[in-house]
Amino acid sequence: MAGVLLWVVCPKENATTTQLLSLIPGSGKQQRPSSSRLCSRVKFSTKVSAFSSAVANPARSSEEKVYEVVLKQAALVKQQRRVRALDFTSTVGNDGMNNWDLLNEAYERCGEVCAEYAKTFYLGTLLMTPERRRAVWAIYVWCRxxxxxxxxxxxxxITPRALDRWEKRLDDLFEGRPYDMLDAALSDTVAKYPVDIQPFRDMIEGMRLDLYKSRYxxxxxxxLYCYYVAGTVGLMSVPVMGIAPKSKATTESVYNAALAxxxxxxxxxxxxxVGEDARRGRVYLPQDELARAGLSDEDIFRGEVTDKWRSFMKDQIQRARKFFDEAESGVAQLSAASRWPVWASLMLYRQILDAIETNDYDNFTKRAYVGKAKKFVSLPVAYGKALMGVYNR
Known part of the structure; x- marks a missing residue:
């Protein structure tokens, strides 16, 4: 997944550490592309109403299915779930360290990983309270x-069976039975905050899709795929980041914005x-919309920037921007110490769309990115937005 900020954010692509690979012995699987890796009851600003032939119940759209997860997570916050804090304060080991020391070390390791692979976001987390900061690090590392x-x-x-074992490990983690120190940090986090397990399971489901599905x-x-691999992160992290006490927004609307x-x-x-995925034989673009634009997979594999392609890309960029617009109102509702990193993420990631336009929609041979100078300018602007307070809506 591409590196983005948490609320926001998926783990960074193509970056590994030996820390992160102590996962499932003997497991393995197919290489997936870098881009992977996220209602009748709710109206998103995007006004999407398409129905998927792959959805088990054709009467329900993907947005409706995902909204059920949003409602469940929001309900946990409202109910102030009973804390199931893990007992890390007793047993003393032979080296003189008790479990509390080990847990602190686990959180510090999570922070080191976050600092290495999500630098901007890590800086933003330093403005949070120590407990929330550590919890966000733990979520980031699990996603990574x-x-x-x-x-x-x-x-x-990696095989589907390996992912099944990873999901079983997740279940144990939520039950207070972590497999290693990094698991222990997340196990402690989900015991302290009203975090539901479903978004974590759904992210694993997104990984399963990447084993066999290369067209949508x-x-x-x-x-639905975007929700699995990225939207889930917002649902995981909002309970930790917290909603501002003065916010008049409903809990559901804040989670909807995080999802967006x-x-x-x-x-x-x-x-x-697009170009990088095409070189791996993958097309993460709606096939029906490509066809309506007079385009096909073969056009993408050829990598020619034509008027048809430019027109198609303009529509795709417009849709992405609508989701960013949907998200803005929710960022303003977060607790004061959490707003800056999320604003920074939103602004910097949205600028990638601007870069695609600057490249004349050539995302076949040119990689759109935000330069260091623009990032530097954006950070104080994001900080200013974070200080503005909440919207009373």
């Missing part, structure tokens, strides 16, 4: 380790990485 299963050096050996027939299918930011980031990844 999960992504490494299908995007790391052992990717060609319509946007409804693509939306994850979708926007993943759509941006996809548009940025």
């Amino acid at each position: 380790r999960t992504d490494e299963l299908v995007d790391g050096p052992n990717a060609s050996h 027939m319509n946007f409804d299918e693509l939306y 930011l994850g979708i926007a980031n993943q759509l941006t990844n996809i548009l940025r990485d």
Whole structure:
């Protein structure tokens, strides 16, 4: 997955550490592309109404299915779930370290990984309270380790069965039975905050898709994939980042905005990485929309920037921007110490879309990126937005 900020964010692509690879012995799988890796009851600003032939119940769109997860997570926050804090304060080992020391070390390791692979976001987390900062690091590392299963050096050996074992490990983690120190950090986090397990399971489901699926027939299918690999991160991290006490927004609307930011980031990844994905035989673009634009997979594999392609890309970029717009109102509702890193992420990732336009929509041979100078300018602007407070809506 491309590196983005958490609320936001998926783990960074093509980066590995031996820390992150102590996952499942003997597992392996197919290489997946870098871009991977996220209602009748709710109206998103994107007004999407497509229905997927792959959805088990054709009467329900992907947005409706995902919204059920949003409602469940929001309900946990409202109910102030009973804390199941792990007992890391007793047993003393032979080296004189007790379990509390080991847990602190686990959190510090998570912070080191975050600092190495998500530098901008890491700086933003330093403004959070120590407890929230550590919890966000733990979530980031779990997402990164999960992504490494299908995007790391052992990717060609990963099988669906290996992902099943990883999901079983997740279940144990949520039950307070971590397998290693990094698991222990997340196990402690989900015991302290009202975090639901479903978004974590859904992210693993997104990894499963990457083992066998390389085409998406319509946007409804693509939306569900974007939720799995990126939108889930927003649902995981909002309980930790917290909602501002003065916010008048509903909990559901804040989670919807977090979801929208994850979708926007993943759509941006996809548009940025069209050429790279094509070289791996993958097309993460709605097939029906390509056809309506007079385009096909063969046109993408040829990599020619034509008027048809420019017109198609303009529509795709417009959709991604609508999701970013949807997300903005939710960022403003977060607790004061959490807003800056999320604003920075939103602004910097949205600028990738600008870069695609600057490259004349050539995302076949040119990689759109935000230069260091623009990043430097954006950070104080994001900080200013974070200080503005919440919207009373």
